[in-house]
Amino acid sequence: MPAKPTEPDTIELSTEELQEITGFAAECARRVLSIFERSLPDDSRPRDAVEAAQAFADGGRRTQALRTCGWAAYKAAGEVTGEAAGGVAGDVPGRAAAADAARAASHAAAAAYLHPKASAHQVKHILGAAAHAARAEELVTGEGQGATGQTLEWARHHAPPAVTAVLGRLPAAPPGGGRVGELIRDLDTALRA
Template sequence: MPTKSDKIELSVDELREITGYAAECARRALSIFEESLPADTRPRDAIDAADAFAGGGRRTGALRQSAWAAFRAAQEADSPAAVDAARAACHAAGAAFLHPLADAHQVKHILGAAAHAARAEELASGELASEEQSVSAGTLEWARRHAPAAVTVVLGRLPAAPPGGGRVGEFIRDLDAALRS
């Protein structure tokens, strides 16, 4: 079992695939944020910056700043669903900065956009967390089916997702387990 200090292999191409995947996942919930705060473009800007990196752009300070801007948008959002939608965008741009360390926390960087998007959709739908056929289950299944090879390959180099994190942490662990099986 790798330890937290062990380094893993992580290519720029893998980072691009992971970031593109995270952007796709976050985009699924973007309208939830934009319905709540239509004039605030920070989450959309973060997703666009993630897409630009995934498409061959450079990993710049501006990309990192777009992630932080989406994080601040989440802090200022007026509904829990909008908060998670903005956090999904933050994770999308932040995925470009995944560290090549065998640390379970890195799993959150890979799957955080999908998990926050699922939570945003769950909250927006008004569903109870215990419902069998939930919107979040559909979102997580979509995320599982659309994960590129780099996501599963890099997850295979990391320990399993860590405990904690509430409902979003549960989604991360569920998706992590599904992608590893």
């Protein structure tokens, strides 16, 4: 029996594509920064992550500071909900939305570190900021899935060519991930259409 063809382990990924993808992710996250800042106005970690991501998108270098900003925004997401202290995200109204806004910022910074691996997991790095931004808006409005339709539609219409080109080199978004995973898969499907 002939051997089954295998998928490549890596994909082509240029610096210019990384910059376009990161700029897109930064813009998605920027749309919901105010949600986080209403909950913690003195915490600049998510804004710092978005600004660092934008600096890379504008031609800056990938530095340890960019990575540090991304991790700091991720940490802020856990702290705003009390998860770091064993709390529950729904304890305080608006805190869960603020956490997703911070996660969007973290994903924006992380987009600069997308790997040239032919892995479905990489789709999360490309679309994670958009999905978390959509979830933040969904939570803060209380309108459910109708609220995310606008955010995902915006992301679909504003995705630069690099986003769709790189998604086309990757397997489809993986299953799982709760509501944010659903949003990633919805956007992935729309961008590939």
